[in-house]
Amino acid sequence: MSCTSLLTSMLLVLLSWPSAYSESHQLEAITSSSIVEGIRSSNSCCDGLASDIASTLASIDGEYRPNLVQLLYDDKHEETAAGLSQTLSSEMFGFMVVQYETSIKTAKKLINSAWGKTLLLVLCSPSIILDMFSVIRLNYLDSHFVSWLVVLRGNEDLNAVLVGLNGLVFEGTRVTVVAEVAKGLPVVFTDAMDSDGVTRLHDQGSWGKPVESKRKHLIDLLEPDEERSINMKGRVLNVTALERMPHFGISPPNPDGSVNATGGFELMILQTLGSIFNFTFRVIVPADGSFGNPLPNGKVTGMIGLVARREASLAFGGVTLTDERGKVIDFSIPFYQGYLTIFSTPPKEKNRALAVLSPFTYEVWIGIILSTAVIGPILFGVSKAATRMKASESSPSEQNYAFNMFRNIVNQGNSLTLGLWSERIILLCWFLFCLVCSALYSGTLTAVLVVPAYEKPINSLQDLPQAVKRGMTLLVNGATTHEFIFKEAKKGSSKIPGPCSTTRTDQRVL
Incomplete structure (x- = not known):
């Protein structure tokens, strides 16, 4: 993730809904009154809260309308889920019903099935909810396509979820909790990253009567909060980078092991974004001193690994876009086009x-x-x-x-x-x-x-395979995109039919 990834991160991570998918996935909406009547007539176990939720979902229209609604339920909520599914399956959105099995299996099924704007409606006990989020965090299964709407009953369930989810939800995983704790209006909580970098659920007041908030309805809580996306309240972000001028400059390590940013045009972009979105940053260097790539065993190395594991929010230093890296992190729009220099021994005179x-x-x-x-x-x-x-x-x-x-x-x-x-x-x-x-x-x-004749020189990538066939060994800088491309390429000019060795080069030389 290069420096302007902050723009993408603000839009994809801090905003709840990504941009709408094609019109081919948009299904016609029905009126909220028909949803409510359908629930009341179809299954008596669907109470007022479930009816109101269905009514609210049906009233969502325009660019915030979900493409897919997934209903997750456990054994204790089977009857309620059956009533909701009878009404919602053929009436609105794309609809999918998932019964809880195990946390890891269910989480993978839900996340992998998500497309476009997906709303995950959860009717499960607090223990299952906390297990699900623990598994998602441990296995990095979150998706910015998915927003969670958790329905709870009673103060005991609500308090268990509020305490358990503190610090457990990834930033950008939008969670809304609705709980019916009394005969009055249900209470609503939404997650937000506090200035100390911990995600917590915050009280938004009663549904329909917000406390000190301009929000007046649950539908507003399911839409992006502009205040959250433009004001990070002075948070300190971890930013990972390597010394690579003119992109990003880093000072030698301080006595305490920390480093400081010294220059580079990417640093200027980061400072500008920090002033706009109200955040500061600290620079951390990956232990292996590499850009990093996903490995066959599932691990991710270097700066890419720090971002993938959420140990850093952004990565800087001229990081190259690749398909494999794009599977574990998000990239910004490309803003810099680099070049590749090839060094080789002088061509030998032909016999x-x-x-x-x-x-x-x-x-x-x-x-x-x-x-x-x-x-x-x-x-x-x-x-x-x-x-x-x-x-x-x-x-x-x-x-x-x-x-x-x-x-x-x-x-x-x-x-x-x-x-x-x-x-x-x-x-x-x-x-x-x-x-x-x-x-x-x-x-x-x-x-x-x-005139003496010489062997064909290496003037382009297309010449590399032939040079390797003639006995040359390709040597690239280790833990960079070049190493990954030349070692993993299956076809094209980057496919090398021979050995490819790596070396570590001081980035300051570059």
Whole structure:
């Protein structure tokens, strides 16, 4: 994640809903009154809170309307879930019902099934809810596509969830908790990152009667909070970077092991964003001193790993975009185009022992030999066919034709006397071919003998595979994008058919 990833992070992580998907996924909405009536008539176990939730979901329209609603329930809420699913499955959005099995299996199913704007409606006991979020955090299964709407009953369940979720929810995983604790209006809590960097659930007042808030309805809580997205309240973000000017400069380690940012245009962008969104930052350097990549065993190294594990919010220093890195972190829009410099040993002078063959490639030599071998029999066949029609005329033998064609290719005359126009035309074409081959061969051979010939140099990525085939070993800077590309490429000019070694280079040199 490069420096302007903060813009993407603010939009994708701090805002709740990503941009809408294509219109092909938008289903027609029905009126909220029909939802409520449907629930009341279909299943008596669906109480007023469930009806109100369904009514609210049906009233969401426009760009904040979910593409998919997932209903997660456990054994204790099976009847309530059945009533909701009967009404919602065919009436609104895309709809999916998931019964809780195990935390890891259920979490993977929910997250992997999410697409577009997904609302996850949870009807589960507090212990299952806390286990789900623990598994999601431990396995980094969160998705900015998903928003959670948790429905609880009673003060005991509410207090258990409020305490258990503190510090457990990833920043950007939007969670809304609705609890019916008395006969009055349900209370509503939403998550937010506090200035100390801990995610907590905050009281938004009663549903319909917010306390010290402009929000007046649950539908507002399911939409982006602009205040949260533009004011980070002076938070201190962890930013990981490597010394790589002119992108980002880092001072030598301080006595306490910390480092300071010293310069670079990415630092200027970060400081500007900090002043706009009201945050400060500290710079941390990855222990392995590398940019990092996902490994086959599931681990992620370097700066990419720090961001993927949420140990850092942003990564700087000219990080290159790759598909594999994009699977574990989010990238900003590219803002800098770099270049690759290839160093190689000087091309060696070619061996002159076979200089007589050097003017032509082996493909050309094969073509000349085959042409010389077949032109004699072809000319003999044409002559034979013509003499059959004119019995009084005779033609030379096949061996005579073949020998004279060979004489022509080595710049010797021939002793053939041809009276047929078909033979003369073929022989004329052959003479022209021999003339061109002779001129090209003699001119190129003279140049090769006068000016020393060298092996083909490495001028582009397309030359690397051939250089490796000639015995060269590719050496790249370890733990960089180049190492990953050359070692993992399956096709194209980056696929190296030989050894690829790595070395560690001081980034300051670069």
